[in-house]
Amino acid sequence: MNALEAEGLVKRFGNVEALRGVSLEARKGELLVLAGPNGAGKTTTVRIFTTNLRPDAGEARVLGYDVVREYREVRRRIAYIPQGFEPFWEHTPEEYVTAVLMMRGWSFWEARAQAKRWLDALGLSDARRPIRVLSGGQVRRAVVAAVLATEAEVLFLDEPTEGLDVEVRREVWRALRERLRDGSSILMTTHDMGEAEVVADRVALINSGVVLCQESPRALVEKVPYRYRAVVKKGSPLPADAVDLGDRAIVYFRSRSELGEFVSSLSDPGLLVSAGSVGLEDAYLFLLRGGGR
Numbered sequence: 001m002n003a004l005e006a007e008g009l010v011k012r013f014g015n016v017e018a019l020r021g022v023s024l025e026a027r028k029g030e031l032l033v034l035a036g037p038n039g040a041g042k043t044t045t046v047r048i049f050t051t052n053l054r055p056d057a058g059e060a061r062v063l064g065y066d067v068v069r070e071y072r073e074v075r076r077r078i079a080y081i082p083q084g085f086e087p088f089w090e091h092t093p094e095e096y097v098t099a100v101l102m103m104r105g106w107s108f109w110e111a112r113a114q115a116k117r118w119l120d121a122l123g124l125s126d127a128r129r130p131i132r133v134l135s136g137g138q139v140r141r142a143v144v145a146a147v148l149a150t151e152a153e154v155l156f157l158d159e160p161t162e163g164l165d166v167e168v169r170r171e172v173w174r175a176l177r178e179r180l181r182d183g184s185s186i187l188m189t190t191h192d193m194g195e196a197e198v199v200a201d202r203v204a205l206i207n208s209g210v211v212l213c214q215e216s217p218r219a220l221v222e223k224v225p226y227r228y229r230a231v232v233k234k235g236s237p238l239p240a241d242a243v244d245l246g247d248r249a250i251v252y253f254r255s256r257s258e259l260g261e262f263v264s265s266l267s268d269p270g271l272l273v274s275a276g277s278v279g280l281e282d283a284y285l286f287l288l289r290g291g292g293r
């Protein structure tokens with residue numbers, strides 16, 4: 001049985017067709033990243049799975065339970081943080097996470113021990129101050145810790161690492177992978193393709209309310225016909241398909257030797273900013289522009 005399944009989800013808001021037939025699945029124990037441009041339909045999809053929104057057509061199931069007809073069964077098995085959610089301001093992170101767990105039926109002592117464990121995992125163990133005086137990143141960590149601490153079977157995280165610094169982001173990745181190992185399945189959204197490349201088992205790419213493809217990060221990168229890329233300052237002649245970045249450009253190559261030839265053809269070696277392999281961000285842009293079809 002899959003953790004999540006959606007078939008032909010349609011959702012309209014007035015004239016806006018937010019979802020135009022979204023189909024996707026996440027296996028049990030898998031972390032599925034839902035990625036796509038602003039307004040693509042990521043949050044709408046998550047809100048349908050979490051029983052916050054009814055689809056106009058199509059079906060969605062969580063652990064086999066229909067999100068409309070069996071919403072109570074779904075709610076018992078999930079934990080969700082919406083985008084930009086703000087917790088109780090006057091509580092400390094420890095009190096906040098403890099309260100969330102107690103509301104889900106945990107005893108006080110177990111809830112507090114669990115709260116400490118996950119706040120510690122996210123580097124917030126010394127935060128005994130009320131949430132209202134914490135930095136934006138510390139608040140975000142408290143909210144993510146609350147969701148992970150629930151041990152719910154399926155976790156939904158809408159941009160959990162938005163605004164977090166590089167080190168904390170890695171702590172969150174570690175905590176997410178730990179949660180998967182302990183038996184949860186996770187659907188998360190992110191705009192950071194570097195993050196998706198590291199943390200996701202599979203990535204569903206959504207654009208204008210339709211899922212374009214759903215595959216492992218590596219399989220998505222392999223869809224790109226190029227293997228290498230270089231960022232160069234403008235100055236030498238560039239191929240016609242170079243991506244214009246104002247005074248710089250990204251140039252793609254099918255092989256290392258093509259990259260080498262290009263670098264040696266530059267009129268000034270100082271024009272080369274960086275060179276390396278293509279990654280998920282390149283695949284994302286390639287696939288969104290209709291490549292690979």
Ligand SMILES: Nc1ncnc2c1ncn2[C@@H]1O[C@H](COP(=O)(O)OP(=O)(O)OP(=O)(O)O)[C@@H](O)[C@H]1O
Nearest residue numbers: 013016017018036037038039040041042043044045
């Ligand atoms: N409650 C609503 N009322 C009207 N339109 C809505 C509502 N919620 C979403 N939409 C519209 O539906 C479309 C999809 O929005 P959604 O929030 O799902 O996108 P998203 O992929 O999560 O975007 P972002 O990356 O910016 O968070 C957008 O055009 C948005 O304006």
